[in-house]
Amino acid sequence: MHRLLIANRGEVASRVARAARSRGIGTVGLYSDPDFALPYLDDVDEAVALPGISATDTYLNVSAVLAAAQRTGCDAVHPGYGFLAESAQFAEQVAAAGLVFVGPPAECIAAMGSKVRAKELARKASVPVLPDAVVDDTATDLGELGGRVGYPLLVKASAGGGGRGIRLVESADDLPAAVAAAQREAQAYFGDDTVFLERFLAGPRHIEIQVFGDTHGNVVHLGDRECSVQRRHQKLLEECPAVSVDAALRSAMAAAAVRLAEDIGYVGAGTCEFLVQGDEFFFLEMNTRLQVEHTVTEQVTSIDIVGLQLDVARGAQLPFTQTEITFTGHAIQARVCAENPYTGWLPSTGAIQRYWHPDDDGVRYEDGIASGVTISPFYDSMITKVIAPGETRDHAITTLDGALARLVLHGPDTNVAVLRRILSDADYRHGDVTVNWLEQRADLLAAEPLSAHAAAAVVACALSTDTPLLPLPAAWSNTPRPAVQWTLLDDHGTEHQLDYQPPRNGEAFRLFRVDGTEFAVRCLAHGDDRWRVEVDGISRVLRVSAEGLLGHDPGVRVWVNDIHGQVGFTVMPRFVERNIDSIVGGPTSPMPGTVQSVHVETGQRVSAGDRLVVVEAMKMEHVIRASSDAVVSRVLVHVGESVPAGTVLVELDDQE
Known part of the structure; x- marks a missing residue:
């Protein structure tokens, strides 16, 4: 090679x-x-x-x-x-x-690529699987199949992945519609409408085993990983080793994974994924490739998994036996994604104004971005991985949280703040999480008070006399006048009122209020993007970026970093000149993306809740529905078209 x-x-x-x-x-x-x-x-x-x-x-x-x-x-x-x-x-x-x-031989990929075939091979290898039933042309009685599997159950695409083609069914009455919907999605995304029914576990954990084989018949495992913190069936935090797994369960899962890999003649890096409930585990699927989270296994084993892939592909034997593999410490990976957790995890796109992290903090960063590049809507939303090692799990959590706090990422919305809230949560720290845990913890997305230091940084930018990031309000002067008032809109959609009177001769602000609370504020120094701001006698060094024009729609976007992490908000315009396009009536795209399907035509009557258009961005599908009964007067987009956020998709006339 x-x-x-x-x-x-x-x-x-x-x-x-x-x-x-x-x-x-x-x-x-x-x-x-x-x-x-x-x-x-x-x-x-x-x-x-x-x-x-x-x-x-x-x-x-x-x-x-x-x-x-x-x-x-x-x-x-x-x-x-x-x-x-x-x-x-x-x-x-x-x-x-x-x-x-x-990678592995094509026959291994094909065998594991079909979830139905993979479960058959797992049974053959004596690997536990959940009760299931395939829906095929001969399966005319869905009720019988559902009864055999048991409710609640999942309808799953055999060729699926990433949460595509999955429907939760609580009762037999809902089964036919769920099967039909899953088949349509499976055909659209995988070109294969084969689906199967599988018993649903209410609160399992997601634990996986890294396996590795060579062309000489040797197969080993490289330990386990915990991947239970997920949203939309996509992982957010992964760690090695798994949490709260006793020696017997760990050994049984590893042995099952190796057994399956040996049975199919597996070569290269692969991962067997299991659902775990109590002391039982069930085979979910096998990923016949390198995993995103291979990094945490590398940190704990000191094995270069990608390098080993290349060696094995060149015909080399594994350089170790199972007993020679050692596991030291703990490692956790955070997937930093361009998405807004506060709007249903909608993808976020746009230019990266500034991206920075330390290079000497002992943390591993795997970057997909840099300052000045643009995040497009056409591919995955993950833009950076942050991997923190530690002597213990608590040490790794603390290290990762500190790394995320220092991360400077000014541009599109990200999930960094939510990742940090998860890391600090008692459930997570105790290892008490399941695959649907995050869906049940809406409190982790709750709004936090706007920092007075962050608000003061905005004013500091506006008052800079050399290169202000924010232009001063019209008719500004340093003579006594009524207080300047700005409205700040945070990432949660909450408005905050900022009032101040500019200082004179280096004095403190004569008035500085955030949401009615008054603070004593001084701007002590600044240079480039770094500002030193004092609030009530406590100064912090802040990094500040801004984009946009004050007084113009949609306002100025501002990012501020300090020792506590990053906050972003918008300085709202006082008076907005509405664009004539906003007069057009009809639903708009909530994100930049590609029109995946159009479900209406001109002249069609629709009811509230009817599906109009489906827009896809960053592997996420968003269904645009009618908000009320109406008649479609015009369809403005077509399948395959790229649309910016805010694009009107369909014009609707109210029914009389």
Whole structure:
């Protein structure tokens, strides 16, 4: 192996490139039109353009990917994770082109790619599975199948993943509609409408086992990981080892995972995922690829999993036996995603004004972004991974929380504040979480009071006499006049009233109020993006960025960082000149994205709650519904169209 094509993007492309470089292997990357400026392209020797925007036209375009490999003289392909990583067809085509596929054999990918087939193989390997039943052409009596599995149950897509094609069914009356909906979604996303029924566990934990095999018949496990903190079936925090797992359960799960991998002749890195309830565990699926959370296993085992992938793909034997693998300490990974937790975890896009983290704090950062780049709506919302090691779990939690507090990420909305609230929560610290725990903890998304230091930083920016980030209000002067009033809108949608009178001759503000509470405020010093602000005799160093124009819609977006973390809010305009487009009546897209489907046509009558348009962004589907009975006067978008946030999708006339 001399030259490796990395068939992926973002932080995983950088991760694979580092491992290849350490083994003297040259690297070639790929980039779509929106990705041309992303930092992973600095980590490869050269990169090939894939003209286009959508994943289908670029990173999922097998012929274009293979052509890039041939054009640049590559002799191997690493798929990373996502995109083509679990495509048996792609693995076959890589081999047919005379290239080494850094992953398991195509037959292993195919076997585990079907959840129905995977469960059959798990049963054969004596791995516990939940009761299930396949819905096929002969299964005319859904009621009988549902009764056999037992309620509540899940309808699941056999070829699914990432939460796609899953429906929870509480009773037999709801089963036919749920099956039909899951089949439609499965066909649309995976090209396979096969679904099955599976017993639903009310409060399980999600624990997985990392396995590794070589071409000489050796298979080992590299321990377990806890992945129970999830939203929308997507993981947010992962840690190694798993929490509150006794030795017997840990040993049984590891043995089951190794047994299954041995039975199917597995090669390379793979992960067996289990649902755990009490002292029982049940096979969920096997991911036949590198996992996003492989990092925490690397921290605890000191094994370079990606490097080992490359070695095994070149025919090497595993360099250790099971008894030689050791586990030291604890590690936790946080997935930093461009999304707004306070609006249903809607994806967020736009330019990164500033991105910074320490390079010497003992924390591992795997970045997919940099200052000045733009986050597009076309791919995954994860933009950075932060991995904290610790001698103990408590130590790792504290280290991770401190790293997230120092992280400067000014631009689109992120989940950082919620990640920190989870880390500080008593349930999480005690390991008392399940896969649906976060859905039940709305309090973790509650609004917090606006910091007076943050509000003071906004004023400091406005009063800077050299390069103000915020222009001063019209007719400002330093002569006595009524207090300046601004309205600040935080990320929770809460308005805060800020009142102040500008200081003179370096004095403190004669009046400074936030929501009616008065503070003694002085701006002591500033330089570049750093400000030193004193509030009631306590000064802090703050990092501040701003974007937008004061007095113009939608206002100025401001980000402030201090020792307690980052806060973002908007300085609202006093008077807004409404754009004529806002007069058009009809539902709008809540996020930038791609129109996945249109369900109405001109002249059609719709009722409140009817589905109108489905918009997809960052692997998330958002259904736009009618808010009242109406008639469709115009459909303004078509399937496949990219739409900015706020785009009117359908014009509706009220029914009389």
